[in-house]
Amino acid sequence: MSTAATIDKISSIIDQNKDALIARLAEAVEIPSVSGSAKYRPQVVEMAKWMAKSLESIGCENIQFKELGNQKLDGQDVGLPPVVFADYKSGGAGKKTLLIYGHYDVQPANKSDGWNTEPFKLVHDEKTGRLYGRGSTDDKGPIIGWINTIEAHRQAGIELPVNLKFCFEGMEESGSVGLDGLIENEIKNGSFFDGVDAACISDNYWLGTKKPCITHGLRGIQYFKLSISGPGADLHSGLFGGVVHEPMSDLFQIMSRLVTPAGEILIPGISDLVRPLTDEEFNRYQIMDFTVKDMDDATGSSTTIADDKEKILMARMRYPSLSLHGIEGAFSEAGTKTVIPAKVIGKFSLRLVPDMTPDKVVELVEKYVQSEWKKIGSKNTLKLDAEPGGKPWLADPNHWNYEAAIRATEKIYGVKPDLTREGGSIPVALTIADILGKNLLLLPLGRADDGAHSTNEKIDILNYIEGTKLLGAYLHEVAAATS
Ligand SMILES: NCC(=O)N[C@@H](Cc1c[nH]cn1)C(=O)O
Numbered sequence: 001m002s003t004a005a006t007i008d009k010i011s012s013i014i015d016q017n018k019d020a021l022i023a024r025l026a027e028a029v030e031i032p033s034v035s036g037s038a039k040y041r042p043q044v045v046e047m048a049k050w051m052a053k054s055l056e057s058i059g060c061e062n063i064q065f066k067e068l069g070n071q072k073l074d075g076q077d078v079g080l081p082p083v084v085f086a087d088y089k090s091g092g093a094g095k096k097t098l099l100i101y102g103h104y105d106v107q108p109a110n111k112s113d114g115w116n117t118e119p120f121k122l123v124h125d126e127k128t129g130r131l132y133g134r135g136s137t138d139d140k141g142p143i144i145g146w147i148n149t150i151e152a153h154r155q156a157g158i159e160l161p162v163n164l165k166f167c168f169e170g171m172e173e174s175g176s177v178g179l180d181g182l183i184e185n186e187i188k189n190g191s192f193f194d195g196v197d198a199a200c201i202s203d204n205y206w207l208g209t210k211k212p213c214i215t216h217g218l219r220g221i222q223y224f225k226l227s228i229s230g231p232g233a234d235l236h237s238g239l240f241g242g243v244v245h246e247p248m249s250d251l252f253q254i255m256s257r258l259v260t261p262a263g264e265i266l267i268p269g270i271s272d273l274v275r276p277l278t279d280e281e282f283n284r285y286q287i288m289d290f291t292v293k294d295m296d297d298a299t300g301s302s303t304t305i306a307d308d309k310e311k312i313l314m315a316r317m318r319y320p321s322l323s324l325h326g327i328e329g330a331f332s333e334a335g336t337k338t339v340i341p342a343k344v345i346g347k348f349s350l351r352l353v354p355d356m357t358p359d360k361v362v363e364l365v366e367k368y369v370q371s372e373w374k375k376i377g378s379k380n381t382l383k384l385d386a387e388p389g390g391k392p393w394l395a396d397p398n399h400w401n402y403e404a405a406i407r408a409t410e411k412i413y414g415v416k417p418d419l420t421r422e423g424g425s426i427p428v429a430l431t432i433a434d435i436l437g438k439n440l441l442l443l444p445l446g447r448a449d450d451g452a453h454s455t456n457e458k459i460d461i462l463n464y465i466e467g468t469k470l471l472g473a474y475l476h477e478v479a480a481a482t483s
């Protein structure tokens with residue numbers, strides 16, 4: 001059978017399976033595998049077991065739970081969720097082997113954050129054809145896409161044209177703790193990753209809502225927790241306001257000196273680390289199929305700092321950013337409690353681009369925060385903690401891996417995909433590319449307006465189903481491009 005006919009056959013089975021594939025995603029969304037909170041750790045482990053069972057049901061072998069030890073979280077000593085390894089061995093000699101990475105953990109979600117539906121229940125909106133639920137697009141939908149496509153191959157009696165090695169982690173949303181060490185150890189001891197020819201990750205989004213893309217770069221991340229404490233307990237502001245240095249006022253001072261409302265990072269030395277822009281790179285932003293409206297649709301507002309396409313794209317893809325995320329310990333409920341919080345922890349992170357490294361960024365941020373703290377002259381105590389960082393990643397798209405993904409996208413969606421860089425971070429990307437030394441490709445399923453990490457996260461049924469077909473088509477195009 002020709003590659004095109006095979007892809008058509010698999011695609012029609014995926015269409016027939018649609019309801020069952022939605023039910024499979026619903027099962028996964030119901031497990032609240034939130035990695036960032038100790039209270040949900042048992043559910044993250046339950047999700048690892050769900051993944052293992054699903055991989056077994058489609059014929060995967062050598063399924064292993066790789067334990068990573070413990071971590072301190074929310075003041076408790078908790079076990080890290082296992083990394084799930086599995087092989088899908090396809091018969092026949094000379095086939096390429098692809099490493100597929102994804103994550104089965106999710107960001108936190110509470111209905112009270114502003115969700116219209118229960119976040120851990122997949123809700124099918126018949127009118128819009130959307131599936132709402134935490135993890136639907138980040139990253140449960142995409143990783144289940146791999147399971148769906150293998151199942152369709154087995155039902156069609158068509159052998160997979162490549163071998164697959166799966167690596168699914170449960171800590172991606174919390175800094176991928178332990179994963180780099182595990183991969184390095186595996187490589188040193190020569191086992192699971194032997195024979196990998198290239199890698200693919202499906203864990204990012206189209207630039208807009210209509211046109212698919214293929215991604216060859218990611219920003220890195222360095223997350224900080226800045227704690228300021230003073231009074232022995234929360235105080236009455238009527239009795240102690242104006243009397244003591246207030247941790248929250250101190251924190252606001254420091255946080256407001258990190259970044260301007262126009263997004264300019266105020267930490268000296270950061271911009272010197274950014275690789276200069278070339279004419280050739282600028283041209284890539286000019287030809288990207290993208291409008292300011294696409295960004296407005298994705299944010300649900302007209303709040304972009306820049307008003308032209310290239311500046312918006314570069315802000316997302318090739319420049320660093322600093323975001324303020326929240327304050328632990330601050331009064332945040334309804335009402336007018338007149339408290340002076342005794343201890344507050346400000347959370348902020350920087351997205352890193354070539355040639356920034358987490359170590360250098362930590363050094364610059366520490367130096368700057370300490371010097372600003374001295375200027376404030378508070379008697380409170382400041383402590384700055386840096387979380388494990390993730391480096392940026394940039395790949396050469398002139399490779400059969402990209403050629404195959406472009407062809408597969410053309411087959412399924414009928415358009416040539418844009419070649420993009422993503423503003424988000426997947427800490428393991430650089431490890432796969434550098435330590436494994438293999439070409440890595442990002443093949444997104446979801447759209448820009450999916451609301452990953454946000455309230456009302458969704459995946460369109462079209463993206464889930466066509467995306468499942470795309471993953472299958474990609475495997476066949478890899479075989480065609482390398483034979
Ligand atoms: N889909 C990838 C993703 O969302 N990655 C996270 C990674 C992260 C979260 N906290 C620390 N790293 C991201 O925010 O980019």
Ligand SMILES: [Zn+2]
Nearest residue numbers: 103138139203
């Ligand atoms: Zn993700």
Ligand SMILES: [Zn+2]
Nearest residue numbers: 138173452453
């Ligand atoms: Zn995420």
